[in-house]
Amino acid sequence: MPDKLTQYRSKRAPGRTPEPIPDAPSGTPGGNAFVIQEHHARSLHWDLRLERDGVLVSWAVPKGLPADPDTNHLAVHTEDHPMEYLTFHGEIPKGEYGGGSMSVWDTGTYETEKWSDREVKVVLNGERASGRFVLFRTRGKNWMIHRMGSAVRDPFPGLAPMEPTPRSRPPRDVSAYAFEFAWGGRRLLVPIDGGRTEAAGEHPWLRGLAESFGSRTAVLDGELVTLGGAELLVFYDLLYDDGHTLTGEPYTVRRAALEALDLTGAHWQTAPSWPGDLAPVRQAARDQGLPGVVAKRLDSPYEPGPSKHWLFLKS
Template identity: 80%
Template sequence: MSDKLERYRSKRDADRTPEPIPSSPPSSGDGHAFVIQEHHARSLHWDLRLERDGVLVSWAVPKGLPADPGTNHLAVQTEDHPMEYLTFHGEIPQGEYGGGTMTIWDAGTYEAEKWSDREVKFVLQGKRASGRFVLFQTRGKNWMIHRMGALARDPFPQVEPMLPTERAKPPKDVPAYAFEFAWGGRRLLVPIEGGRTTAAREHPWLRGLARSFGSRTAVLDGELATLGGAEILVFYDLLYDNGHSLLDQPYTVRRAALEALELAGGHWQTAPSWPGEAGPVRQAAREQGLPGIVAKRLDSPYEPGPSKSWLFVPS
């Protein structure tokens, strides 16, 4: 009987990598374990591994498992891995095959409904990954993975930015609003899915932000502003978070979810916000040479286009 781990061993040096490298061929088994590892290698991807005949049959999925039936994701079949990989996590040294950080994203059991050389239909039973999926071969080592069944998340929003209405003075009911700086920059919505964002086509430095989200999905609203001579992306709203649309949620809920992300980097930051502080914020905007402030109603949903729930007040 051929050694199913021969290719796995040929790609690794036990003296250079902490990965498990069994010395003997695997024994046959009939377990039903699975693991999904988040792999920050040369490019971020997720490794799906299903136990089969004593090894973990593996696919690299660049965008992670599809969240809804309307989108298929590429899955590249890789070499079979040893069963010890069910619990492996750690740092594979740079320069070695698969060099980078690997963490366990989810693990559990699965039920195989069909298994052939070109199609694998299965049900995952994990904490983060669950539901019916099918892997089908398209060409060579390239497969696609499809989620079967009902929509597992809210649709990804395709919206225009919410825009403030200009007025000369702050609103009278100051406690009903949060006050932020008007940055005088260019608005930018940043969708993030599978550790990637289309906004990186124009701004390549956003790839680092997208990778930091891992498998978490999001749509961020912000503004490209020049601060201290440097271009900074200032985020002040969150429209979609981890599979759930926040468009109908009040500003206070969206703001709390945004702050929980703790976004801070060399090119981006979370904009400050001060509920009920119109006068001091407006004075600070004047002192910093900013065009004004934006008053945002605490109970307002996100309304694409011009809205009277957001008020721009010149400084």
């Protein structure tokens, strides 16, 4: 019987990688374990591994498992991995095959509905990955993975940005508002899905931000500004988070969710906000030469286009 781990071993050298390199295949008592690993290698992807005949049959899935049955994801068939990979996590040294950090994203058991050379249909029973999936071969090592059944997350909102309404006088009840700087930059909505964002096409440095989200989905609202001669993206709202639309939630809920992301990087940050405190914010905007202040009602939902819930007050 051929050794199913020959290819795996040929790509790895003991002592140069922390990965397990067993002498022979093994198996679990039930023979139906699976693991999904988040792999920050040359490009972010997820590795789906299904136990089969003492090894883990593996696919690299660049965008992760599809959440919507209307969208299939690429799954590249790779070499079989040893069963010890069920719990493997750590840093594969740069320069080695698959170099980068790897963590266990989910693990559990699965049920086989069909298994052939061209089609694998399974039911995953994990904490984060559950439901029926089918992998089908398209060409060579390239397969596709399809979710069967209903979507497991809300669809992305297709919105225009919410815009403030100019106003000469501040609102009477300042305690009902949060006050933020009007930056005078260019508005940018940033959708993030599968560790990637379309916005990176114009701004390649956003790839790092998107990869930091891993499998977490999001739509961020912000503004491109130039501070100290450097381009910076300041975020001040969150429209979608981890599979759930937030546009109907009040500003306070969206703001708390945005701050929980702790978005701080060389090219991006979370914009400051001061509830119920207009005078010092307006003075700071004047001192910094900013156009003004935006007053945002604490109980307001996110509305596309001009809104009376957001007010622009000149410095």
